[in-house]
Amino acid sequence: NMNNMLAVMLREAFPFVEDSFSRFPSQSNIYGLCQAGEQELLAATLKGKVVCFRYQELQHKVRPVAKEVQFTYIPVDAEIVSIDAFNKSSPKRGLVVGITFIKDSGDKATPFLNIYCDYEPGSEFNLESIAQSCLNLELQFTPFQLYHTEVPCPDGGLETVFLLSGHDQRIHLYKENASLHQFEEQPVEKLFPELQQLPSNVLWLDMTSVPGGRRLSAYGCQNGCVGLALVNQSGPEVLQNWQVQFDSPISTVLLFPLSCRARPSEPSDDTHSFNLLITSTIEMAVVYRSEFGLARSTCLSGSDQWDAVLCALVIDLDFDGQKEVLLGTYGQVRTTHYINMWPWPPLTPHLAPPLSSWRSLTCCSLSSLQHSLTCTTDLVLKRLEKRVSALAAHSELHPQEVEDAKDGAAHPQNPDDGERPPTC
Template sequence: MAHLSLTPKVSSSSTSSNNQSCMDFCHAHFFSVPTQGSIYTLAQLVDSAGRTKILFATLQRKVYCMQYWNGRPCIKEVPFTYIPGGAEIISIDAYIRDTDKEDFVIGITIIKKDETNNGSTSQYLNMYSSVDRTSEGNGLQVASQNCLHLQLSYVPYQVKHVLLPQDGGVAVVWLVCGSDSQVHVYHGDDEGHNYQETNLNATFPELCDIKGITLCVEVLYTSDNRVRYTATSGEDGCVTLSKVVLENTVPRIAAKQTMNWDYPVGWVRLLRLQSFNPPTPGLSEVNVIDDYKHNPVIDDELPYLVVGSSVESCTVFRDLAPGKGCYLKDSEAYDVVTCCIVCDLDMDGTNEIVIGTYGQVVLMYKYETNGCWRLVASLNVPDPILSLSYCDIMVEGSNQLIIMTVKGVHVYQCNPWKTKKLCMEKLKALVELRNT
């Protein structure tokens, strides 16, 4: 296993060296693909046993599933139905609906060129899930064969499942950004396999007055589900940040900020400084919300917003207003920034900002007490980067950095010796705390 260390970008000090020591990765595996995907074609699933699966799709209608068995990678193509020959996959997202069974729900948007009609195109949203939720034979293979084929009147961009608090629980709806300058919401019937477009004003009123094409939507709830923050970025350079108060699950826009860039803004990310990891592996996101209520996280303040322009430096805002953002150093130096994730990369309890670039470099930023974000490390990869993820695909108790490039998917494992040292330090601190 080749060792590849992150390049430190900070001066030597006691605090900095501790941060660097945790940002140390080994290149564990690479899986090549015949054709590239897009910035929207990487998704992750956690099954009922706590194993993480990575789904990644290529533009030429192929979908692959990667997971580890007994420490070895297992990669296979998943034969999703209703993806015709010549179709291109635009985006994919997925979640587990029932943690007691392999009951997955996968959304895939596709576009197909009609060769017999002057080159016009047809667009579809394919929703895959298990029809019989009482069956013991549920799983990814079963779900891939059960498709609801919805024709769209617009070209789709990002597809994203989002939690929606309701009376007596939490539902999952699907948001699809379209070329018609609208964001569409689709609600499913858990008793069967039926998805319909629903009234956006009744569920996400903050998305109703969008003027241009939306490229990315981000949603973040407070732990009590009473407040929702929604951020959007658009092809016209418009970025919005909305605060929505849920009064008896009825949404009301409490505040909304808008800022315009001169160039398209490909993505936005909402983040809080304190990281949160589910206490039990294998929980679906619906159940994670319930556990999150009992996690002592102070989250009633405005979250941070990371904005990724196609030309300028990435910027972090607390208040979306000109002159109030913090530029991420060197984020414009490696071609276009294509993706961003928020995760606790050094396992110190606070989140870092990790961005991927088309210039084949991953950049990692850490928050400082003066309100700025400091570039602490970088990682070079062989090919342009399209998407990132951070999860425990190797089932070893710590997360791995997943990097999807135009040539395939890389898995970077945190240096096990550094992870062992950090775990021992935390266990020692817990024992000392218990004995006091």
């Protein structure tokens, strides 16, 4: 019937299977997921629990593992608001984890920021050890997103800092004092002049480096305002500022390059290659494209049909060299839009419960999605065949090399015997 045909089409267009499912002891929110190091995810729940998710080798097989991490100085009655983590910029060593939470003392609710960092040699990347080394900071505002970014140092190096948005219509900067081995709050305008005099509470912040010692900073506000700034980091000095107004609170702003070769954290070769994805709680998602500023936009049709958009990710989902936009909504739907001059109709696979953060974190569970091994194998075979044909076209190639390449294409390694396909 029609429903079965649609299901088959969706499976073919969206070749993912659920690799693992981990239920949380309580709900999470849009700020509750972060990457910790190279291979671990930290998921924070509202009731003060933090779960570490990773893949590890057990009995000669790679298996998913979810384990609760006991971070100190988080009371049992605390509600975690946001979590973030980063590896210190070279040559410094160590993993830093930041957690904001609100402690309910009965008569009043008190917000805190805990920063975890172990300075003992050999323990800098040990998550269990780091979780016991805490700097506890009482806040005078309700925290929202906790974000980290790199800034240039006077000696020419880089340093990673925390930026925390709050209900006081400000962004707060926390920077490490190396001599005291602790993080301290510093005036944000000292390093981020573009984050002064904000029009409303910032709900989401994103930054990326661009050539020439500059950066792009984007923020989305509770009143629907979106700001974008081009900054010379050596000053620092704001070179250009843009703003655009939406009719509902902004849930995500995301800067990304069109090129699949460039990572979001790495400078691109083209100063005009970065684009800005904006999602809001009511309106369609919008991409401002191919130039600095907020002048040219493309609406992602249908992105407002499945309740509020709560999270977004830009990734080459199907290995075709083109970026796709994934949107997670409160209506339990993930929509896929292709980044072209005119977006294709979106695919709408359903996931339940509501999606609040990607990789993909839901309100009460963590789901790990893996590319279908069958589809991945077919793609590898097709690309090997093209490679063999291209090699054979070069007369200087020794015939035996062509035969060896053909033999490799005819007998590919089983994906289960080697590296796992990428996990979303």
